Amino acid sequence: MDIRQLEYFLAIVDHGGFNRAASAMYISQPALSQAVQGLERDLGSALFHRMGRRAVLTEAGTALIEPARAAVRSLQTARASVDAVRELRCGRLDVASMPSQAVEPLTTMISAFGARFPGVSVAIKAAFITRDVVDMVRTGAAELGLLATSGPLPEREVACHLVGRQRFVLVAAADGPFTGRRSVSREELARHRLIVGQRGTGMRAYVDELRERGIAFTIAAETEHRVSLIPLVLSGVGVAVVTDAWRTVAEHAGAHVVDIEPESALDIALVSRRDELSPAAKEFLACALDDTTR
Incomplete structure (x- = not known):
């Protein structure tokens, strides 16, 4: 069973038959019929009585309507939530920082990021030494880290971006x-x-x-x-x-x-893992580096 099958089932219910549902969903009627037959096989029950061009709900079909609508609504909500995070209308970004750098430049970085993406919250995680920051980013406890070092930057373990x-x-x-x-x-x-x-x-x-x-x-x-x-x-x-x-x-x-x-x-650097960053982390890094180059 997949969510598309439930959407097809509900389209037949809402549009009063296979023909109208196929037209509304922009698919052929045979494809729609095959999808519903697959759903019926998964559930082990017929959902419609086929009477010529008419489709009448069986008892099992009637029982499926409410949970099918709930499942589709849940998926729509999930998709909307993911889209909101991807488009940075909401979400959260975890940043590990050493204490002094949490005063500056992190304050300025968060201010610039927040002005562009006010729906995304930034959670500051405490790290007391450079090693703490690197470990938190490397293990995924934080997506970005802000550290200070008087020696070489730890570029073998994380991606480093000098910010000042x-x-x-x-x-x-x-x-x-x-x-x-x-x-x-x-x-x-x-x-x-x-x-x-x-x-x-x-x-x-x-x-x-x-x-x-x-x-x-x-x-x-x-x-x-x-x-x-x-x-x-x-x-x-x-x-x-x-x-x-x-x-x-x-x-x-x-x-x-x-x-x-x-x-x-x-040297003050923002560090990240070397794999793909979230949209929020990418934009935060871009804001920070843009401010640095001004």
């Missing part, structure tokens, strides 16, 4: 040791108390590299919760090395942001 670079900056309290400064050298971080993120992140790698260069500092706090960085800075616990994505948020919160010289930065 974010330099490292220092966030300090407004009345802290770097008040009025627009930039500091990395050597000036010596003897200061630093608030750092977890190992495996680009920001932590930068701080660890400073220590390897002989720049001595104290780790005042280590946090996996990136949202706690600015409150810790504002409360005087220490200063924090973050990416430029945090600049606007930190300044609005009342912190002081200065550039670290010489400039060092992370």
